[in-house]
Each structure stands twice: as structure tokens, then as C-alpha cells.
Amino acid sequence: AQKITQTQPGMFVQEKEAVTLDCTYDTSDPSYGLFWYKQPSSGEMIFLIYQGSYDQQNATEGRYSLNFQKARKSANLVISASQLGDSAMYFCAMREGPRNFNKFYFGSGTKLNVKP
Amino acid sequence: DVKVTQSSRYLVKRTGEKVFLECVQDMDHENMFWYRQDPGLGLRLIYFSYDVKMKEKGDIPEGYSVSREKKERFSLILESASTNQTSMYLCASISDERNTIYFGEGSWLTVV
Numbered sequence: 001a002q003k004i005t006q007t008q009p010g011m012f013v014q015e016k017e018a019v020t021l022d023c024t025y026d027t028s029d030p031s032y033g034l035f036w037y038k039q040p041s042s043g044e045m046i047f048l049i050y051q052g053s054y055d056q057q058n059a060t061e062g063r064y065s066l067n068f069q070k071a072r073k074s075a076n077l078v079i080s081a082s083q084l085g086d087s088a089m090y091f092c093a094m095r096e097g098p099r100n101f102n103k104f105y106f107g108s109g110t111k112l113n114v115k116p
Numbered sequence: 117d118v119k120v121t122q123s124s125r126y127l128v129k130r131t132g133e134k135v136f137l138e139c140v141q142d143m144d145h146e147n148m149f150w151y152r153q154d155p156g157l158g159l160r161l162i163y164f165s166y167d168v169k170m171k172e173k174g175d176i177p178e179g180y181s182v183s184r185e186k187k188e189r190f191s192l193i194l195e196s197a198s199t200n201q202t203s204m205y206l207c208a209s210i211s212d213e214r215n216t217i218y219f220g221e222g223s224w225l226t227v228v
Contacts, residue, residue: 004158035216043125045206045219091158093217104149104217106159 002026004092006107013082014115020067021077021110023092032096034075036066039089039109048090051075082114119143122207122220129227135194137223139207148190149174149217150182153204162205165190197227 005024013019025034036048051059051066059066067076075094079086089109096103123138141148147166151159151174161174165184179201183191190209194201207220 009156037219043204043222043224045208045222047216047218050216093159095217104161106151108156108158 003105004094004107006092006110008110010111012113012115015084016081018078018080019082019112021090021112023075023077023107025073025075025094027094027096029096032094034066035093036077037091037093039091049077084114084116087112087114120207120209120218120220122223124223125221126224129197129225131198131227133197135197135225137192137205139190139220140188141209142188143209143211144187145209145211147210148184149208150190150192151206151208152176153206159206162192199227201225202227
């Protein structure tokens with residue numbers, strides 16, 4: 001079974017609007033971490049936001065927030081007030097266990113296009 | 117800021133050539149990784165290393181080997197490149213404190 005599922009290969013959003021990128025995950029480990037990364041066309045991976053499985057509140061980092069629904073095993077990324085520079089690939093990722101460094105799983109990505 | 121540097125951004129190699137992809141990190145991280153990224157498949161782990169001279173296979177190690185002689189440097193080796201190894205390769209290292217993984221800029225390899 002897929003550990004991380006991103007069901008939206010591509011999305012469009014109007015500049016200044018909010019957009020939600022979907023991510024569901026599959027794990028039986030009670031301790032895990034969820035991450036979102038942005039990959040512009042230049043190729044580098046930029047860390048955006050992190051949510052721990054025991055965190056009580058949803059993570060936020062500036063215009064990024066993570067809508068963490070543990071029972072549904074979803075970790076959607078919300079970008080508020082989209083900007084043209086937000087156009088990129090976005091990857092959801094999960095690390096299983098507290099120190100399993102080889103257990104870092106990535107989704108297939110969502111390509112976001114922000115329209116002026 | 118953590119910096120992970122991959123020595124080559126773009127390479128074109130012939131089938132059968134030996135290829136070295138170098139990666140250096142400047143934050144004294146113990147754990148380093150090599151991933152391969154292909155459209156629709158996301159990132160797949162090739163190898164990782166948790167200490168000098170220590171390495172473990174990831175999900176797709178076939179056709180690859182690695183070397184970690186110094187803590188800051190992790191090299192990916194394609195002993196005999198094949199066209200199905202044409203891909204983007206990403207090196208990464210992990211920070212215990214921030215509980216996250218830092219990537220290099222990626223190396224685009226084309227095997228012809």
C-alpha cells in the first residue's frame with residue numbers, strides 16, 4: 001500500500017486566493033512526522049512545514065498551514081493568499097518512528113500553478 | 117543555514133560509463149541520503165548512510181553503490197550507467213534538532 005498519497009497531480013489557483021493540497025498517509029506506527037516540501041523548477045527541495053503525530057495543534061508557518069486530521073490520516077497543506085512564486089511542485093512526506101531515518105516516504109507530488 | 121551541495125547539476129553520460137555524483141553537507145549531520153526522482157513516482161530512496169563508512173540499502177539500490185569516507189561527503193556511484201538510470205538525483209541530510217531533511221539542488225543525469 002502507498003504510504004503517502006497525493007491525489008492531485010496538478011492544480012490551478014488564482015493569485016491571492018487560498019488553495020488546499022491534499023495528502024493522506026498510511027502508518028500503524030503511533031509516532032510519526034509529516035512534512036511538506038516545495039520544489040520550484042530549479043530543482044531544489046524547500047522545507048515548508050512539519051507536524052508531529054503527537055502535536056495537538058495544527059502547524060502553521062507564515063502563509064502555510066497544515067490541516068492535520070489524525071483519525072482520517074490526512075495532512076493537507078493550505079496556502080493562503082497565493083502568490084505567483086508559489087507555482088511549483090509540492091511533496092508531502094512522512095517519517096515513521098522516532099528515529100527511523102530510512103523510513104522517510106514521499107508522495108508523487110502536486111504541481112501547483114498560480115494564475116495572475 | 118544548512119547547506120547541502122551537489123557538485124554537478126547537469127550531466128550527460130554514455131551507456132556503460134562509471135558515474136560519480138558527489139554530495140557535501142556543512143552541518144555535521146550523521147545521516148545522509150540519496151534519492152532518485154522520476155515523474156509520477158515521487159522520490160525513491162536509493163541508499164542512506166548513518167555514519168562514516170556505514171551504509172544501508174534503500175528501496176531501489178540495484179545498479180548503484182555509495183561511499184562515505186568522510187562525515188560531510190556522501191557519493192553515489194553508478195558502476196555502469198544505463199539509460200533507465202536517466203533521472204534527477206537528490207542528496208539530503210537530516211537534522212535531529214529540527215527533525216527534518218535538507219536537500220541539495222539535485223543532479224540531472226542523462227544516460228545516452
